Amino acid sequence: MTIMVRMLLLGIALAGASVANAGKPGAGGGTTTSPGGHIVANPNDYYLQANLTLFTTEDVNGATRTYPAGTQWYQVPNVEKLRAELAAGIYSGADRAAKAKVVEGYDIMNKTYEKIGMARTDGKPPLFKGKLMNCSTCHAQAGTVPNAWPFTRTYSLFGDRALQTDPVHEGEVYAPLGYWRDTTTVNRDCGINCAGQGHIPVGSDEMLALNSWVRAVTDGIYSGEGILLPELKLKVNNTKIPGARNPVFSRVLGDATFKANVAGGKLSYDRACASCHGRDGLGKWSDRDGYTVPPVAGPGSHTKAGGPYMAPVLAAFIQRQMPLSRPGSLSEQDALNIATYLTDLPRDSRWWEAYYYDHNPCGRPAYLPLDVGVVPSGFPFTAAQVKYGPWKPINDWLKSTGPYAPGGSAYGQGCAASNYRLDPKLPEDFDYGFHDVTGTFTNPGVYAQPQAR
Numbered sequence: 001m002t003i004m005v006r007m008l009l010l011g012i013a014l015a016g017a018s019v020a021n022a023g024k025p026g027a028g029g030g031t032t033t034s035p036g037g038h039i040v041a042n043p044n045d046y047y048l049q050a051n052l053t054l055f056t057t058e059d060v061n062g063a064t065r066t067y068p069a070g071t072q073w074y075q076v077p078n079v080e081k082l083r084a085e086l087a088a089g090i091y092s093g094a095d096r097a098a099k100a101k102v103v104e105g106y107d108i109m110n111k112t113y114e115k116i117g118m119a120r121t122d123g124k125p126p127l128f129k130g131k132l133m134n135c136s137t138c139h140a141q142a143g144t145v146p147n148a149w150p151f152t153r154t155y156s157l158f159g160d161r162a163l164q165t166d167p168v169h170e171g172e173v174y175a176p177l178g179y180w181r182d183t184t185t186v187n188r189d190c191g192i193n194c195a196g197q198g199h200i201p202v203g204s205d206e207m208l209a210l211n212s213w214v215r216a217v218t219d220g221i222y223s224g225e226g227i228l229l230p231e232l233k234l235k236v237n238n239t240k241i242p243g244a245r246n247p248v249f250s251r252v253l254g255d256a257t258f259k260a261n262v263a264g265g266k267l268s269y270d271r272a273c274a275s276c277h278g279r280d281g282l283g284k285w286s287d288r289d290g291y292t293v294p295p296v297a298g299p300g301s302h303t304k305a306g307g308p309y310m311a312p313v314l315a316a317f318i319q320r321q322m323p324l325s326r327p328g329s330l331s332e333q334d335a336l337n338i339a340t341y342l343t344d345l346p347r348d349s350r351w352w353e354a355y356y357y358d359h360n361p362c363g364r365p366a367y368l369p370l371d372v373g374v375v376p377s378g379f380p381f382t383a384a385q386v387k388y389g390p391w392k393p394i395n396d397w398l399k400s401t402g403p404y405a406p407g408g409s410a411y412g413q414g415c416a417a418s419n420y421r422l423d424p425k426l427p428e429d430f431d432y433g434f435h436d437v438t439g440t441f442t443n444p445g446v447y448a449q450p451q452a453r
């Protein structure tokens, strides 16, 4: 998907700053017998676990300020208070409309199938007719739980064209893949590639609502909410937001022997996960309620263009959040084995080569499977190694600006020595297509056909 390569860089940067999740209570306090339920935050994760030094402006040579361990850095916005105030009619006009959008976006996150899928009840047509996961199954509690792919960094990093208030918030070049993204495009692309292909059109009311919620996660609804340390909203400090990136285990790129064991992953999955997600990984679905347990395989699950298709990315989530009733109980090795096993189960491709057209291929994550994205010419590793590891040698080759020593002359030059072009070519609104409510694939335009390199 669109969203992932940054994971690599920020994952490393965050590894040291991440907050331990040990002792985090699962839904139901660890005694859950029913398969449903939700990931919840450990309240301690909203307080700094160590002193945190931040730049006071966007200038990396400028002044810094240090907050002591124990400082509260986040407060979850009180959306139910706002819902009650709206019902009581205390706002009016444009103010009311804007506030209603925040609640609407929150509801789309938590009840995606009801709000935009076939169970839609507001009289408008569903945006997608297939099985839809709730966005909150991965972005736990509507994107407010550290280490569960939260939105705490999203608005301050990407900004949004529809909400833009200052030039810092104009979007981000996704440098390794060479195109622009803002909050709208990441919402759109994750709906397609993570959540079972729900396409939320740019400019739609639903998209504006989602964007309003994403912004509220950062800025809060009332004062004293959202990110509480103003410096943490600066782009320059973005990687220091605790748990904002689900850091990939440091051994993934740091240990030349760390690799997955898929057969072991199947055993662990059947033992620890299958009772809820099913042996086939298809989750539990009803046409009335949607997914009560989300799928981890099959057409309702993330596609091969979704972030979790990279096993180390998925492993970081699994180790910190699953099994639902005993998060943190798996070893890193076990989590990696399971994630890799899931990556091998059937799922939609949705891959389209033009997507990564004309970028610098050395920027690909070492663990981005070879069936996703352009492969650098002269790439000296097998598809199996890219999928199962070890990834350190691959990463070293991708970053190498000279001959790649560990492999001797057999490896030739490192990728970064090969002078690939870096210039982004895709426009901000680049949209590679989607399945509409009838299941028909539509490409809105910029690139009519996949581009061969």
Ligand code: HEC
Binding pocket: 032, 034, 035, 036, 037, 038, 039, 040, 136, 137, 138, 140, 141, 269, 272, 273, 274, 275, 276, 277, 292, 293, 294, 295, 296, 302, 317, 318, 322, 323, 324, 325, 330, 338
């Ligand atoms: C007690 C039931 C239960 C068990 C056991 C369980 N899960 Fe989950 N899992 C859930 C539920 C429910 C969610 C959605 C959480 C939410 O909505 O906050 C979820 C979410 C997920 C997600 C993110 C959404 C998705 O479907 O991609 C993944 C990945 C996942 N689980 C993997 C696992 C793995 C791997 C294991 C075994 C180590 C496991 N789960 C064990 C119930 C369970």
Ligand code: HEC
Binding pocket: 003, 004, 007, 112, 133, 134, 135, 136, 137, 138, 139, 149, 150, 151, 153, 154, 183, 186, 187, 188, 190, 191, 192, 194, 195, 196, 198, 210, 214, 244, 245, 246, 301, 302, 307, 308
């Ligand atoms: C199967 C899990 C899953 C589901 C379901 C899911 N996402 Fe995501 N989403 C991800 C992952 C993984 C990322 C990348 C996060 C990262 O790189 O740290 C992501 C990234 C995002 C981002 C960018 C966040 C950031 O700061 O980089 C947004 C916005 C987003 N998703 C919106 C949505 C919306 C809206 C939905 C529902 C329509 C949704 N997602 C459903 C897994 C999921």
